[in-house]
Amino acid sequence: MSFQIERGLFLLDFMDHHAILGVSVDAEIKDIRKRYLKIARLLHPDSGASETDAARQRASELLSKLVNPAWEKLSQERDRSEYMLVLKLKGQQGLRQQSDFTLGNLAKQLSTSTNPDHFYATSLKELAEKQYEQLDQTLELTAQLSELNLVYLMRKESNGELKTGEKKAQRTTAAPREPKTPAPDPVLPRESQADQYYRRAEAYVAKNNFAQATLELRDALQADPNNSRCHSLMGMIYLKQNQGTMAKIHFNKALQLNPQDTMAHEGKQRLEQHSAGKAIGSTSKEKASTKTTSDKKPDDKAGGGLFGLFGGKKK
Numbered sequence: 001m002s003f004q005i006e007r008g009l010f011l012l013d014f015m016d017h018h019a020i021l022g023v024s025v026d027a028e029i030k031d032i033r034k035r036y037l038k039i040a041r042l043l044h045p046d047s048g049a050s051e052t053d054a055a056r057q058r059a060s061e062l063l064s065k066l067v068n069p070a071w072e073k074l075s076q077e078r079d080r081s082e083y084m085l086v087l088k089l090k091g092q093q094g095l096r097q098q099s100d101f102t103l104g105n106l107a108k109q110l111s112t113s114t115n116p117d118h119f120y121a122t123s124l125k126e127l128a129e130k131q132y133e134q135l136d137q138t139l140e141l142t143a144q145l146s147e148l149n150l151v152y153l154m155r156k157e158s159n160g161e162l163k164t165g166e167k168k169a170q171r172t173t174a175a176p177r178e179p180k181t182p183a184p185d186p187v188l189p190r191e192s193q194a195d196q197y198y199r200r201a202e203a204y205v206a207k208n209n210f211a212q213a214t215l216e217l218r219d220a221l222q223a224d225p226n227n228s229r230c231h232s233l234m235g236m237i238y239l240k241q242n243q244g245t246m247a248k249i250h251f252n253k254a255l256q257l258n259p260q261d262t263m264a265h266e267g268k269q270r271l272e273q274h275s276a277g278k279a280i281g282s283t284s285k286e287k288a289s290t291k292t293t294s295d296k297k298p299d300d301k302a303g304g305g306l307f308g309l310f311g312g313k314k315k
Contacts, residue, residue: 003066005139008146011101012090017070017083019146022128024121025087029075035128036071042132043067056134091153092150098154107147111155120152194224200232210237228258235267239274247271 008017023035026032035135043063045056052283074080094101106123113119122147131141197220204213214237235250248271254264 003062003139005143005146007104007143008107008148008150009087009090009094010143010146012093012150014086014090014264015070015073016146016149017073018087019142019149020070021074021209022067022124022142022145023129024124025149029080032071032074036067036075039063039067039132055135055279056266062132062135062138087153091150091157094150095154095157101150103151104147106144107151110148110151116152116155120148124148168170192224194220194227194230197223198227198230198233201230205233205237210241211311213237226257228264231257232261232267239267239271244271245266 005016008019010019018027021032021035021039023032027035043059045060062212065128072079073083075236106127110116110119110123127141127145127148130137131145132138197216201213201216201220204210204216214234217230217234217237220227224230231250231254235247238247238250247267251268251271252266254261255268258264294315
């Protein structure tokens, strides 16, 4: 047996699980579960509510083909999230097509009610109480519930009364709305050519490929000679390769362009520490060399001063 409902949200090619379970579209999961268990007990073959075999057969099919699938969809958090998103879209679709709907009495009243939330909740409760008591009326009551759901969603989207059931010709007589001017997209700053070279150079430095990084920075400085970041990074590359003179040139240039350049300050400080270390080492070697020379006795045969360079005495 197939169950076809062609009203409400069902008309929009949508399975209205809330209508099948007789709950509001904004019902919490605990209330949906409570409602599902109540319906399942009513329709279960062992409940005794159905007196005839035909009624029990119908109850079993309603449970297996409508009620259980609705509960499975709404009970899974991920499925319910996706379903609620589509439900909102169906409300927007219904609002666009509202003149195409022919609604029942309750749905019409909801469309113009001054207190739609109260009217929706009260009407839904009354229909849900009778929905599965007389099984030959179940589909009709479910259709009315789905109409209420559709109109309620449409009212939430429109923030006002609806005009369902009007002819399209009447709608076209209304004064046209002025089109809204869309807000301009935010303009994001474009990355300069020098910045592109710099970004690639940073990537090469991370891989210790200093040769390629140097080429990228040279191209960057050709495009923008006054880019302090490029000078700082170039100085760091020279410093890592123990080329202190070139490193100092680029650090000084970076600080000239931007006195607050952190990388240049740090690089120059390392360079000064490195130079101080070399100076200390050089002084120690000179002292050791002087001490060794003074310990040796003068060689009279070799001669002194410049004459010693030629290996003999002056005659």
